[in-house]
Structures are given as C-alpha cells and as structure tokens.
Amino acid sequence: MATSKKPLLEVRDLTQHFPIKTGNLFNRQVGAIRAVDGISFDVYPGETLGIVGESGCGKSTTVRSIAQLHKPTSGSVIFNGIDMVKADTRTMLKARQDMQLIFQDPYASLDPRLPVPSIIAEPMVIYNNRKLLPQPMTSHDMELRVEDLMERVGLNKAFKNRYPHEFSGGQRQRIGIARALALNPKIILADEPVSALDVSIQAQILNLLGDLQKEFGLTYLFIAHDLAVIQHISTRIAVMYLGKIVEVSESAQLYDSPKHPYTVALLSAAPIPDPKVERERKRIILTGDVPSPDKERNGCYFYDRCPKKMPWCSCHIPPMFDITDKHQTACWLYSKEDVSKISMEDALADAAKHAVVPKKRK
C-alpha cells in the first residue's frame, strides 16, 4: 500500500445526475436519476482499486464521469494534478491521454468495419491529429507500435489484416486492451472487462492484466460485479450502493471482516465454488430489490433493505466512519456515539433541526 505517496487520481464529492424531463413542449425537468451521488476516493500509483456493486449502483457511471465522457454534475476529479472537470478542453484532452478505458462488451466496443491494426492505432491517430503527442508519430511508427502491442497482449501478428468478427470474445478483449495501452497510459479504467467472458478465458485475461500492471507499472480502477474477481485483482476495494460508496477497505480485510450490513450481505450472497464451504455458510438473504435512484434521500441509502436498521438511519445520511486507517464505512452502527437507542420521534426531531444545513451548503 502506498498511503505515503501522492494519489494519482483524486475524486471528491463526485455527483452525476441525469435529468428526467417531461418530454412535452416545455420539456421541463421533473427530477433526476442520481446515478452517482457524492463519492470521494483516491487512487494511488501502482495500485488497483476495485469498485464492486450491483447493477444500477453507479459503477460504470463513475468511470465515465472520471473519464469526462459525461460531464459530472458537481465535484472534482483531480488527475495528475489537473482538475479534469474545470480544465478547458485542450488541457483535459492532454491529461486524458494518460487515462484509458477497457469496456465490458468486447462485441460492441470494437468497430466492426475496421481491421484490427486500425482499431489499435486509433488513439494514436487521433492524438497525433490533435498534435497532443509528445512526439509526432509517422504511420510507420504506429505500425511498429501496433505490432509490438499485439504481441504484448498475446495476439498473433499474422492476424493483422483481420476484422473483429473473426476473433473470439477473449481475443477481442485482448484487442481492446491493446488499444487502451496504445498511448502508454498511467491509469486504466476497466469497466467489467471480464464479465462477458467464459471462466477459462476470464482467467487468461485477469492474468494478462496482472502481467501488464507489473511490466508497465500501471494503475487500475477496476469495476466488476463479481466479488471473487474483484478480490483477486484489487489492492483496495470500494463497495457501492445506489450511487454512494458504503465501504472502502483493503481487499483481504474486506472479506475477513466486512462492516457495512450491505457488504456483509453481498459477500454472503456470492457463491463460493466449494461445496463443503458453501453448505456450511450462513446466507443473509436481503429482501426486496435495489430502489430506484430517482429520489433525493435524507437517510441512509440502504435503509429500506437493511437487516440492522435503526430509527436514526431513516433520516440521517451516514458519513464515512473510520474502522482502521485503511478501512472506512458509511454506517451509523460504527459511529462513535451510540445512536441505536434513539427513538424514531427523537431522530426525526433531530433531523428536522439540521435539515436546513445541508440544503444551504448545496
């Protein structure tokens, strides 16, 4: 772990709301989908931060907001000392050179009409045309670089003139990885890179990502919904629920001592491929589904489904509490003051007293 080092990527209070409009003549905004609702985290050089959560919790939106594919509603993304949200387009583009994406669906993320070398070379061509590369590249340079990259990710150079449909899912994902490496990035944002792949191919890609990290000193922000995959690849893990980070911890610690009731339930729900272990485990079955993120909430986001909910949680958003210096969780159970005995009336009265404050801050 590299707590002493300066973080490569700092995300502060990032929010990403998508407007819901009436769709009629006036097209008034009637609400917002709060896909990401105020998250903060740091990514240190050389580490892998895993973000895990169920569908609709805002994992992918987080990555897209960081990469400025959606302009964030508020908050800041400081990458390499540059605030990507406030920077002008050219500065942002220059900074984004060092930040590349790998996408989930290897079938949809490659242009079917381009041969593989053109796909891999595309980032270089674009940045060359924008004159943002440190040194301009000739087409010969690019060709050599593409060959080098193909070899590095385990693609046969003989396949140079083929199109994406001639490759299997795992090979396509390798093409996507080669494209992400083309500009020598510092950080790779990987959005569920293995979830569309078969088990045996998934292991190949995970190993490849591990090797590349060692070789090029890459930093990963890795998104997955598979807890075992996330645990295998990450140094630290952030658990997301409904647009909020509920727990951040080192990956080994998270499995051994999960704190937030949601993390506990999530870990217990994930099956382990061993019948002996699996049959003795106690499952915490959460009731209900993830609620829709279109409401503004003033209590804990997990309140509706939480097996350990207290009256206090219904009207107070939990801040991040420190468990250790490397383990934080957003749950009132770990507050220094004991809030478990407070009745619903008192909790509501207390919330009413403070209700004005967060609005003003906004």
Place this chain on the structure above:
Amino acid sequence: MSLKPNAKAVLEVKDLKTYFKTDAGIVKAVDGVSFTIHEGETLGIVGESGSGKSVTNLSIMRLIPSPPGRIVGGEVLFEGEDILKLSEAEMRDIRGDKISMIFQDPMTSLNPFLKISTQMIETIRLHNPKMSKKEALERSIEMLKLVGIPSPEKRITSYPHQFSGGMRQRVMIAQALSCDAQVLLADEPTTALDVTIQAQILELIKKINTKMGTAVILVTHDLGVVAGMCDKVCVMYAGRIVETALTEDLYAKPAHPYTEGLIKSVPRMDTANKDKRLFSIEGQPPNVIDLPPCCPFHPRCHKVMEVCKHAYPPGKDLGNHHEVACWLYLDEKTKKAALQDATREEKA
C-alpha cells in the same frame, strides 16, 4: 444433501444427439449425452458457452428449431416413456405440465403486452381445461405467494415491465410450477441477475426442490452456484459430458483435466491467493463444426498424450457415481488398441 437411495428415476437421457446443419458443416451441439435424474434431486450441468448445455435442455423439451436443428439420436425417457417419439400434441401435454422450464433472460421470456394474470391463467387453463378462470386466478395468486411476491392479489394485474428482473424471474418460476411439474429445467436462471437477487432465487428453487420433490436440472456456468445447489454435476465440453460426479467428489478430486482447470481458474474470495496467477486453460474452446474423432480438449490439455489426438476416450467408472471420459484413467492395452484402430482408419 446426498443422493436418496431408492428415489424413482424421473428422467433418463440416453445418448442424446442434436445436430445443427449450417452452411459451414454439421454442428454437433450435443453429441451423445446421457444422464439420469431422480425424484427430488438437483442435477447441475456446467460448461462454457457453446458446450451444448442449453441445447441439451431444449432437446429434452423438444424445442429445437428445426430446421436447422435436429435430434438425430438417443432417447429421453420420462417415467419410462420415450418422449422423443411422441407426437407434437402429446408433447404439449408434457411441456409445462410434467416438465417445465425457466429461461435465462427474465426480461424477454414474458409477453410484454399481456398482464401477468393473463399469462399465468393461460398456462394453467391450457393444462386443466376444466378449471374456471376464477379458479385459475386463485391458483396463480397462490403460486405468486409461494415464490415470494409481496401482495400478489394486487401485483397480478401488473404488466411485466412493472416488475424488476428478480421479480420477473419469480413470475417465470411461478408460471413454470403452476401445473406441478415433476421436472424443472432451469437454464441459467440467475445469470442475468445480481448476486443478492441471485441468492433469493436460488433459495427459492431449493425450497421448491425440497418441499415439492421437484427434480431440478440446473444449467449454469457458475461453479459457485453448482457447489451450493446440486447433488450431482455433469461437466460438458464441446457437446459431450466429460465428467459426472457427486458435487463433493467433483470439487474434492476432479478427474478430468478440464474440470480440474475449470475449478482452479475461478478466483475464490475465501482463500487468500494474492499476487498469485490464476491457473488458466490456454487457448480457445474448439469449433464444434466437423470435429475430428479425438478428445476435443486435447489442444488445451496440460496432460495430453498421443492417443488423445486420435480417438475419443470411452467413459470410465471410478466408483461412487463418478464417471469420466479421459484416456488418463484407461489402461495401456485399451489405449494401444484405440491408437492402432485410429491410425488404421486414418490410413484408409
């Protein structure tokens, strides 16, 4: 969970073969699959995409689109009767009534234009024409309650889009069980769902399995799901079952190199294997078009021998319901004979 010794066999699949005719050649999607499932048992079928898991299930239900697909051989015995020989009308009485199926994608397997009530009543009345609509509605509500849909009296008049993914899968299960089927074919029932919802649905299937004695065939690619749910597991590769065993045995001592690789290549969160590489099976799954008569796994196998490249291994019983199709477990004499036969044939 263990096999019940005197349970009745409800479904026997013997040497099932389903081929698809394509422009590129014949795809042997299922090529000689055999298994038996008893009352109250849960059988898992695992394999990667393209290994023929779903086609096996569809063949049992006789839902293979024909052309291009065709069941070219084998028997599917349901309570001793070969359902592959039944007429389409007789088959309709079996489907849904005796053998039921849950599909992978709850988003597309319900009709978006019809209310849940209409769809459920249709299923029930199709198999019990004497039942009145009112009775069928009551039965549907009862089934929805069983699968844990809150206030089913109100929700039954909703349309599928008003339900979430997990709820839709519950509706599918309710519909599949509304005629007291004896066998439930679940084709990747939780693949499209989140882990916490997956846990709910698996719990539900398990409850139905133990309470109502329904035999369940669970097709999945998730080894974790199999470990928790199944009594017996068949591992499929390129259209064939390469290994069958009781779940404990399969995970404790996998015999086939493919099974071994598959189990080792899944990352586990309960054991710390930080900084260690995952075991990975190199290469790609084979193209099942015009497979030569060899072990289809041999190009990826880490224990490959000469004979593997020339002949498909016959099944070998390792005892305690553990069967494997791998040359590693056959004696030298058989191997030599097979190799000689194969070379003679190749020369000819």
